[in-house]
Amino acid sequence: MKKNIKKLLVLALSSALLLAGCSSGEKNGKDEKQGELRKYKLGVNGTDHSAWEDIRQRLNKQGIDLEFVEFADYIQPNKALSSGDIDLNAFQTEIYFNSFIKENNIDNLTSIGYTVIAPMGVYSSKVKDLKELKSDKPLKVAIPNDTSNGGRALKFLESLGYIKVDESKGNLPSVLDITEYTIPVEIIEMAANQIPASLPDLDFGIINNGVAYEAGLTIAKDAIAYEDYKEERMRDYWNIIAARKEDAEKEDFKLIVKEYQTDATKEALDRQYGGQTIPVW
Structure with missing residues (x-):
């Protein structure tokens, strides 16, 4: 009788341990599954994306991870x-x-959210003020060679009083749409990221904020003029987050936009850019 009771106790204990082991395994498996982050590849321009890194860490707590490309x-x-x-x-x-x-x-492709506006600036290695430039011969001025940034630079030149462009072209004029040279200038179109290195050969260059930042130039310290970002036309220059249309309503992407548009991101952007970018949400 005692032997039978002993066997029953051993079997009961073994069963309990087996069940505990299964339960633990199931729990660990569940925890591991819950701990897996949903990963997405985010395309960025340049190598400094510390503000996005700050956002990535916050998104990790919501089960999302970003890989920067x-x-x-x-x-x-x-x-x-x-x-x-x-x-x-x-x-x-x-x-x-x-x-x-x-x-x-x-x-x-489609836009799924706004981020910041980054004013274009005028940069020169020759003068500290546009008034110092002599106009006895055409000034050499470089602008980006892509349609939108080139048009933006021309509108900026117009606001500075150097040229007049065809109003019917809106924010996308080309060099061919210049109707008057108020001050003689020779406009040189080149890839935006080549303008900073070309400054010694120019009177000045109009440079995108991001390109200037990558080249070690800042609006506050180095630009001799910059856009008035409060103008109504500047809304076209708000930066965006883009996705494929088929993914536009994905809940994770809504969370990414929501997490971007926070005060914590404003602080991260200020740490990275020192006030060079202005949040627009």
């Missing part, structure tokens, strides 16, 4: 997004985005 130009990020190589990108103004997808016949 760096690009050195303004062309590949949208092509990579369209082809599915990345899931999102954040590097461009809305007017550039609309112009790019139209010119490249891309119909599967």
Whole structure:
């Protein structure tokens, strides 16, 4: 009788341990599954994305992780997004985005949220004030060679009193749309990221904020003039987060936009850019 009781106790204990082990395994498996982050590739321009890194860490707590894919130009990020190589990108103004997808016949991308506006600046290695430039001969001025940023630079030149452009072209004039040279200038179109290195050969260059930042230039310390970002026309230059249309309503993407548009992000942007970018949400 005692032997039978002993056997029953051993069997009961073994069963309990087995059940405990299964329960523990199931729990650990569940915890591991819950701990897996949903990963997305975000296309960015340049190598400094510390503000986005701050956002990434906050998103980790919500089960989302971002992998930063760096690009050195303004062309590949949208092509990579369209082809599915990345899931999102954040590097461009809305007017550039609309112009790019139209010119490249891309119909599967859309904007899902606004981020910041980054004023263009005038930079020169020769003078500290535009008034110091002599106009006895045409001034050499470089502007970006893409449609949206080039048009933006021309509108900026117009606001500075150097040229007048055809009003019917809105925010997308080209050099061919200049109707008057109020001050003689020779406009040189080149890739935006080449302008900083070309400054010694120019009287001045008009440079995108992001490109200037990558080149070690800041609006506050180095620009001798910059755009009035409060003008109504400047809304076209708000920066966006872009995604494929099929993913636009994805809950995780809504969370990413929501997390971007927070006071914590404003602080992170200020740490990274020192006030060079202005939040627009």
